[in-house]
Amino acid sequence: MPLQSFPTHLKSILSTAHTRELRGHKQKVLTVGWSADGKKLCSGSADQIARVWTNIERTNNRDALELKAHTGEVDQLCWDPTDPERLATASLDSSVIMWDLRSADRSKTAPYIRKVQTSGENINLCWSPDGRNIAVGSKEDVVAFIDTRGGGDSRSEKKYVWHTIKNEVEINEISWNLAGDLFFMTTGQGTVRIVDFPGFKDVLDLRAHTANLYCLDFDPKGRYFATGSADALVCLWDAEEFICLRTFGTLEWPVRTISISHDGELLASGSEDRVIDISSVETGETVHTITCNAATNSIAWHPRQHLLAYAGDDVRSAMPEGNLRVFGFSESVR
Template identity: 85%
Template sequence: MTSFHYPRLQSLLASAHTKELRGHKQKVLTVGWSSDGKKLGSGSADQTARVWTNIERTSNKDALELKAHTGDVDQLCWDPTHPERLATASLDSSIIMWDVRTADKSRAAPYIRKVQTTGENINLCWSPDGRNIAVGNKEDVVAFIDPRGGGDAKSEKKYIWHTIKNEVEINEISWNFAGDLFFMTTGQGTVRVLEFPGFKPVIDLNAHTANLYCLDFDPKGRYFATGSADALICLWDIEELICLRTFGTLEWPVRTISISHDGELIASGSEDRVIDIASVETGETIHTIQCSAATNSIAWHPNRHLLAYAGDEVSSSRPEGNLRVFGLSDFK
């Protein structure tokens, strides 16, 4: 890793601005940036997703509302090969694929495809080549979907080409950047790694002493990080699968983590009313974002030091869900 000049970034982060995006009527559960960084997606307990564009200059009224689910929108992810497409997963036992270009034209945001699944969905990820979507539900079943379809859209089940029924709690799922390994975090504190697309077991990595809730990959392809109910984050060498260091600033179970585009910063959120931003290289905290509630989801921008985050903040005087973007001093 290149030398981390954290005093410089520490100074920039200290002078950064935060922008609040309002529109959701209940708490925001998930956030994510499009592959080109021009759009920010959010999903909420109000059963909708929203897409925000031109974050620096946007009016809250300009957000596109994606409304077709009948349950909480627990997760969203963008097609890594196409900045206009995203998918949402809901407790209504479905995932929906959207094309923002269609939404722009009609303002009604019609979806491309809706696929029914076997349970209430809480996990979602898109393969690096854009050819597969994986969705996990509360029964710990992970289904693999071909987003390209291949037939009559009325035969929705044919889009699901493989399922895995796990005997342990599954909390987050993801492909590595090469797309040849599939990772699942478990309630036993392990990371279950499978070959893809053959699904041959590679390893059950003993990562934590408590439920493992989240993971994220270094965009430079060197590391991945795991967050657990033991309030620790572990940084792993992706080739050797050895722990390089731990981060222990938070006091409550780690709900969400994200590594910045340059691999220099790792942000983490929990029931602590702070978001910790630390140096990946040294483990030192270089900035703290104060929050008024627990954090549900955080996501670094794909090519800038902008951090989107959302949490449980909802009040009677201002019922909108908490969705904010924290950035550097050039963000206004």
Template identity: 50%
Template sequence: MKEPKQAPIKDLSELRSYFQSHNVIREYIAHTSKVHSVGWSCDGRKLASGSFDKSVAIFNLERNRLVQDFVFRGHTGSVDQLCWHASHPDLLSTASGDKSVRIWDTRSRKCVATILTKGENINIAWSPNGSTIAVGNKEDLVSFIDTKTYKVVVEEQFHFEVNEISWNNTSDLFYLTNGLGCVHILTYPGLELQAVLKAHPGTCICIEHDPTGRYFATGSADALVSLWDAQELACLRVFSRLEWPVRTLSFSFDGRLLASASEDHVIDIGDTETGEKVAEIPVSAATFTVAWHPSRYIAAFACEDKEAPERKRDAGNLKLWGLPSQG
């Protein structure tokens, strides 16, 4: 059973007033070191976090709070990025600096596959049709893993800095962002270059597709976020409220809201239809990762927080925002 979808709010002023009464942040201890990546299962019932401490924590969402369920261990290096299967709510994949990708099953609480790769992995994407996992490493090699056999079927070496990778919603186009401010769009599975978009003057760091298939967004070292029409490949608008390199992006379930985060002490929540600010989440340190829930206006995120009182040790906490101030 999926979490019931929240009714989308159409009016900008209504959205703003909604978040004035839904702006509570709850914090949860998840790890013994910093959290690199958070993500929701497709049914919205579970949240996973991957950490520098080599573990993956699984939480259950119970109404308006997270309850830690269990922790996956097995990676021997930092867990840098994770992603869930787009339609199977129990399957999760993780990319690690230990030169492996692991697939975990939250129902059996086991690692169901370990795929060895050629380098230290930094990013991962699971195609929406479930058939392929792409993983990129520090040497700009992208490996494609067949999820039926859990074997690497294709490797593609790029001759530029590959930062983040993503599929479109129909799984037939593969996107990657690079150090020259460009988005490269390739066919899949053919991997023929379809287009190169000059998206930013600075390094293009992150890319995200919206759940409705209308948009994708890119975040850059120039502190800008650009929103693109996925069909026309035209830049619709630019969000310029942050002042530091944009590290992470996430769209709300209805594609209406775009969260972007950086070293700024706020996470910006923008309206994709107008570009205007809807809300902001106050943070006290650089934000590594943010993820909207797949059916509700709540977001999980993790920052580079330090433990009190000395503030020397990294805190392994994650946070939930968008909770009602009453009840």
């Protein structure tokens, strides 16, 4: 498909878009994510706190809720895809915490509704499309499956884990497909291990990259998924046939994080380069580049608009910064 097939109005939007900075964390931000309705943005930080931003057009933190319960870095977060008021956070403190923002009080804090202890330090997290399960992966490459409905005392630390997968290889990111019948795990061998769900029988070990595979994301329309690797490449795959459709080779360093926009038109990738590449999914060509101060830890497209949240290892004056940014604002809201 020729480059001119890329929608010209999107090029115009990206070329004139501005970035807003959200300040509030005391240490670097490790993870960002939007609620299913796009009305809330959450960030997790090395300061052991998750913050939920409800008015991203403001640069102060007066509208942010604080989620305080972890005793380690908040390394990952994910929202319930069926309920925009619920989210989960995973930490190096070997716990997963589920939150319901409807329980927040006037002090801008929210108590958790359930805390689940896991067997190791947690580094990856995802929520099933039907909202019934959370999967969490640890540094020991164990993936645990948590029943979100649970039972008994909602505040107890009773384990709700109903299944675990012990992998013999390094696991870096995990995800269900959009149908929820397949579960994907990226590995340190450059493959994507795919098992059926909930049976967990091996379906495919997809040879995707020549180096450690760090991240993956699914097209919200269910057509594709993308993978990012230490080989500095992003690959786009057919979600049904598992065939590589094209590669994106703009970045020069390991790709840490990727995200596909709500309309499936744009693929953003962040790495140890000090830029975020935004490319056309259909053509593979770069259509915009965001300059960053440091390596990027996490990026996430808004579920309904061309707004991209991102955060990285910012350091100024030898001090870490706990800021996150949102790119895509028009001149009228600058």
